[in-house]
Amino acid sequence: xxxxxxxxxxxxxxxxxxxxxxxxxxxxxxxxxxxxxxxxxxxxxxxxxxxxxxxxxxxxxxxxxxxxxxxxxxxxxxxxxxxxxxxxxxxxxxxxxxxxxxxxxxxxxxxxxxxxxxxxxxxxxxxxxxxxxxxxxxxxxxxxxxxxxxxxxxxxxxxxxxxxxxxxxxxxxxxxxxxxxxxxxxxxxxxxxxxxxxxxxxxxxxxxxxxxxxxxxxxxxxxxxxxxxxx
Amino acid sequence: xxxxxxxxxxxxxxxxxxxxxxxxxxxxxxxxxxxxxxxxxxxxxxxxxxxxxxxxxxxxxxxxxxxxxxxxxxxxxxxxxxxxxxxxxxxxxxxxxxxxxxxxxxxxxxxxxxxxxxxxxxxxxxxxxxxxxxxxxxxxxxxxxxxxxxxxxxxxxxxxxxxxxxxxxxxxxxxxxxxxxxxxxxxxxxxxxxxxxxxxxxxxxxxxxxxxxxxxxxxxxxxxxxxxxxxxxxxxxxxxxxxxxxxxxxxxxxxx
Amino acid sequence: xxxxxxxxxxxxxxxxxxxxxxxxxxxxxxxxxxxxxxxxxxxxxxxxxxxxxxxxxxxxxxxxxxxxxxxxxxxxxxxxxxxxxxxxxxxxxxxxxxxxxxxxxxxxxxxxxxxxxxxxxxxxxxxxxxxxxxxxxxxxxxxxxxxxxxxxxxxxxxxxxxxxxxxxxxxxxxxxxxxxxxxxxxxxxxxxxxxxxxxxxxxxxxxxxxxxxxxxxxxxxxxxxxxxxxxxxxxxxxxxxxxxxxxxxxxxxxxx
Numbered sequence: 256x257x258x259x260x261x262x263x264x265x266x267x268x269x270x271x272x273x274x275x276x277x278x279x280x281x282x283x284x285x286x287x288x289x290x291x292x293x294x295x296x297x298x299x300x301x302x303x304x305x306x307x308x309x310x311x312x313x314x315x316x317x318x319x320x321x322x323x324x325x326x327x328x329x330x331x332x333x334x335x336x337x338x339x340x341x342x343x344x345x346x347x348x349x350x351x352x353x354x355x356x357x358x359x360x361x362x363x364x365x366x367x368x369x370x371x372x373x374x375x376x377x378x379x380x381x382x383x384x385x386x387x388x389x390x391x392x393x394x395x396x397x398x399x400x401x402x403x404x405x406x407x408x409x410x411x412x413x414x415x416x417x418x419x420x421x422x423x424x425x426x427x428x429x430x431x432x433x434x435x436x437x438x439x440x441x442x443x444x445x446x447x448x449x450x451x452x453x454x455x456x457x458x459x460x461x462x463x464x465x466x467x468x469x470x471x472x473x474x475x476x477x478x479x480x481x482x483x484x485x486x
Numbered sequence: 487x488x489x490x491x492x493x494x495x496x497x498x499x500x501x502x503x504x505x506x507x508x509x510x511x512x513x514x515x516x517x518x519x520x521x522x523x524x525x526x527x528x529x530x531x532x533x534x535x536x537x538x539x540x541x542x543x544x545x546x547x548x549x550x551x552x553x554x555x556x557x558x559x560x561x562x563x564x565x566x567x568x569x570x571x572x573x574x575x576x577x578x579x580x581x582x583x584x585x586x587x588x589x590x591x592x593x594x595x596x597x598x599x600x601x602x603x604x605x606x607x608x609x610x611x612x613x614x615x616x617x618x619x620x621x622x623x624x625x626x627x628x629x630x631x632x633x634x635x636x637x638x639x640x641x642x643x644x645x646x647x648x649x650x651x652x653x654x655x656x657x658x659x660x661x662x663x664x665x666x667x668x669x670x671x672x673x674x675x676x677x678x679x680x681x682x683x684x685x686x687x688x689x690x691x692x693x694x695x696x697x698x699x700x701x702x703x704x705x706x707x708x709x710x711x712x713x714x715x716x717x718x719x720x721x722x723x724x725x726x727x728x729x730x731x732x733x734x735x736x737x738x739x740x741x742x
Numbered sequence: 743x744x745x746x747x748x749x750x751x752x753x754x755x756x757x758x759x760x761x762x763x764x765x766x767x768x769x770x771x772x773x774x775x776x777x778x779x780x781x782x783x784x785x786x787x788x789x790x791x792x793x794x795x796x797x798x799x800x801x802x803x804x805x806x807x808x809x810x811x812x813x814x815x816x817x818x819x820x821x822x823x824x825x826x827x828x829x830x831x832x833x834x835x836x837x838x839x840x841x842x843x844x845x846x847x848x849x850x851x852x853x854x855x856x857x858x859x860x861x862x863x864x865x866x867x868x869x870x871x872x873x874x875x876x877x878x879x880x881x882x883x884x885x886x887x888x889x890x891x892x893x894x895x896x897x898x899x900x901x902x903x904x905x906x907x908x909x910x911x912x913x914x915x916x917x918x919x920x921x922x923x924x925x926x927x928x929x930x931x932x933x934x935x936x937x938x939x940x941x942x943x944x945x946x947x948x949x950x951x952x953x954x955x956x957x958x959x960x961x962x963x964x965x966x967x968x969x970x971x972x973x974x975x976x977x978x979x980x981x982x983x984x985x986x987x988x989x990x991x992x993x994x995x996x997x998x
Contacts (some may be wrong), residue, residue: 259841260855362838366845390832405554408531409547411538416546416620417568437553437602438829445830448794449843449894450818458844460851500877521909522881550880550907551828606825606903607782629880632906633825635781635935660881660909692910698968721970 259360260460266363267371267459268466275473276351282480285340291347316346365389366457373456383453387446391439399435488512490623490654491543493536501525503677510543510624511654515646517665517672517684518658519691524675526658530626533656537624546622550629552609555616556601561593564601565616580619587615591641607633618645625655631664643668662692663700663719670716685715699724744806746770746793746898746929751802753788753952762788763952765802770898773927775920777939777960780949786933787825788952790900793931794822818847821896825903827880827887836878836886837862837871843894861893865915880907888916899923903934917942937966 264272280291319342369386376382414420490512497504503525510533518526527550537545549555558564565584566576588594591611596604601612610633617625630642646668649655658675659665665672666684673679674687682690689707703718711731717723752764763785770776778786791797792804795812804812824830833839840861844854862868865885875883884907891899904916920942923930932939940946940960948956 259835259838260851260858360835360838362833362842362845402554405549406557408534408538409549409555410557412534412545412547413568413616413620415538415541416544416622419568419570441824441829442832444791444794444796445822445824445832446842447796448818448820448822449890450846451842452817452846455817455846457846458848458851458854522885522907522912523879525879527879551826553826553828605783605787611782629907632903633782637781639935660905660907660913662910699971718967721967724971 259363263465264469265460265462265466266359266367268462268469269359270364270368272469272473273352275477277348279473279476279480280344280347280351282477283344284480284483287480287483288340288343288347291351292343295347295350361393362390363459365393367459370457370459378454378456380453383451383455387443387451387453390446391442493533496529496532496536498525498528498532500528501677505679508679512623513650513652513654514671515650515655515657515669517669517687518656518675518679519660519662519665519672519687520658520675524677526675527628529675529679530628530656530658533624533626543624544620544622545624545626546617546620547626548610548613548617548628548630550632552606552613552633553602555613556609559600560598561588561601561604561612562597564612565619568620584619587619590645591615591638605633607635607638610634611638614642614645618649623653625649625653627655627657629659630657631659631661639664662688666716666719683715689715744808744810745772747803747805747807748792749803749805751792751799751804753785753792753797754800755797761800761952763792764799766953768947768954768957769807770929770931771944772929773924774945775924775930775932775943776945776947777943778931778933778947778949779935779937780955784949785952786949787902789949790822790824790902790931790933793898793900794820816897818843818894818896820898820900821891821894822900823884823887823891823902823904825906827883828876830887830890831875831883834874835872836867836875836889839875839886840867840890840893843890847894857893857895861889864892864919865889881909881912884908885912885915888919892919896928898929898931900931901933903936904932905934905936905938 280288283291365386369382372382373379488511489509491510492507493505493510494507495504496508501524518529520526530547530549533545534547537543556564558567562584565588566580569576569580585594588597591614593608593611593615596608596612601609604612610630614627614630625646627646631639634642646655646657657665657669666688670684671682672684672687673681674691689704699718699721703713703715703724706713707715713727713731714723717727746769748766748768748770750764751766751768752761754761766789778789780786788797792799795815798812806815822830831839833842837858841854841858844857848854848857862871865888867886867889870878870882870886875886878886884904888901888904901916901920904920905913908916920930920932924942932943943960945957945959947954
């Protein structure tokens with residue numbers, strides 16, 4: 256079965272685990288970051304060498320950014336240490352989010368979120384539109400990246416054939432923005448014709464025991480972190 | 487085939503195949519045929535990359551999805567922006583030529599409209615017109631028939647034969663009957679490029695018959711009857727072939 | 743499912759001089775296959791958008807013959823495969839995109855998962871299921887868009903240029919899917935320029951400037967090139983069967 260319906264945990268559990276994970280990384284005392292790094296690296300190991308290199312690169316870049324931040328301010332070892340740990344935190348958050356989102360289906364997560372919210376607050380259209388905005392924002396990005404390459408090549412081709420040397424950034428940005436708006440329009444139309452309605456309630460899988468275990472696990476982690484935070 | 491440029495090698499990144507030596511002809515019409523997902527569009531994009539890096543050949547591409555090539559706020563600007571020079575008026579001859587091309591493709595009335603508001607077929611026509619204005623030495627047309635109505639298919643055919651006198655035109659399409667009518671040779675694209683006569687390519691690769699005449703033709707070729715493999719695309723041509731066989735004799739080596 | 747009735751429908755886009763569609767009176771019967779053709783910009787896509795409910799008529803009404811107005815139609819009643827599949831694919835993977843409609847239309851996730859699997863199997867998309875849609879070629883993206891509509895199980899299916907970018911195998915797949923839809927009494931509306939679809943259609947609607955130019959019934963499959971090939975020899979007589987011609991051309995050769 257495709258991963259959209261085949262996650263080990265409920266999609267909503269993945270989604271809020273991401274959010275809680277971000278909080279946990281920010282709440283963690285500096286030495287806990289070692290634990291977080293190991294945990295994320297362990298999860299990432301399954302994804303092969305290329306991603307592994309990306310992970311280590313991002314961690315190093317995060318630390319370096321933090322250090323550069325220090326250089327622009329007053330010198331001081333303690334301050335530098337703090338800045339480096341914030342850099343590491345930042346790198347970890349990004350990677351943690353990537354791990355969680357990459358391991359499950361974002362669409363299933365959003366559907367589960369919509370389902371949950373509508374169960375609690377009733378079938379309010381505002382919730383439907385809110386989720387639609389998220390869908391448009393999240394899913395359009397990969398297409399933008401694709402379009403940038405194709406549009407850039409076309410622009411370069413025309414500049415070469417027309418012997419235009421001048422660099423016109425607007426020629427590169429405007430089409431992307433306009434096509435972005437246009438594509439959102441098309442996507443909204445496509446969603447509508449495929450049965451989406453703001454008041455509709457999407458199907459979602461049932462929660463399992465594992466979800467409960469994950470909830471308890473997160474509560475313990477956050478609790479321990481907060482308890483160890485220097486008073 | 488008069489070879490104008492030799493590219494060695496040409497790598498197709500995502501599909502993982504490469505063409506050790508690709509010879510780009512100087513003029514004529516050449517088909518690029520192959521199954522879905524074979525890498526035809528990527529091949530075209532790689533040719534553009536090569537042209538932009540080496541500046542050896544002036545190659546113009548009409549892409550599969552016209553929307554990615556329509557970047558300006560009006561049809562007129564879309565046609566003419568590569569010719570604008572800082573603080574200079576557009577050259578009279580360019581202006582005249584652009585107007586003429588818009589007329590050829592029946593787009594004059596949309597001159598001040600945004601390209602995004604045009605219908606699918608009109609967008610494709612605009613892309614074709616704008617590429618023609620750039621006068622490339624090699625035209626790459628990726629599925630140019632999609633969205634075009636009968637009238638504009640005829641315009642395209644006429645344009646292609648006109649372009650082929652001066653430039654080379656590489657056309658990718660899945661419409662065998664159309665391709666067989668506009669060109670005699672091309673490449674089969676599947677894990678590489680194999681050059682061949684269009685009739686032979688159709689016989690070997692166009693394996694799902696489209697209509698009864700095509701089926702009949704394939705059967706005749708199976709039986710080694712000496713008919714022109716391309717003749718089925720035109721009933722009159724096919725009739726001429728049969729008449730020729732009828733009035734002569736069937737060679738002994740033809741075995742049903 | 744019931745017949746769809748359009749009464750004096752006009753669609754006017756803002757800042758356009760003339761209506762994009764209409765005034766139009768049209769009844770589409772349940773289980774009917776309608777082929778809609780017309781020049782570029784004649785209003786075909788606007789008609790599709792109108793029926794899909796993404797634009798609303800400025801005048802007139804669109805309803806089912808049981809009296810339900812368009813706003814009361816069931817969710818996902820109209821399945822629409824657009825001309826350019828890139829405009830309608832949303833998911834980050836092919837499977838996600840195909841699963842969209844089942845997620846919204848099915849009561850349980852198990853039911854949605856089953857529909858997803860069935861649609862992927864129907865179009866041989868299993869091996870592509872976890873790929874990002876933009877990694878697919880144009881033809882495969884088109885197939886993925888069809889699979890998404892299949893998973894939606896709509897009452898009315900609108901196919902805008904269904905042959906676009908498809909190779910022969912893909913086209914054969916689409917045709918057999920269309921046959922399957924017809925057997926299940928789904929109403930079909932095929933739009934395009936390729937006359938091959940008339941052989942599948944019950945009626946042909948030709949649009950011109952947003953209004954009906956001609957609405958005609960078509961009989962049995964009409965293989966025009968075959969008729970043209972044979973007619974001159976059989977002037978005044980009955981057109982022979984395929985087998986007769988094959989026998990005549992070559993003893994013992996017969997079509998399947």
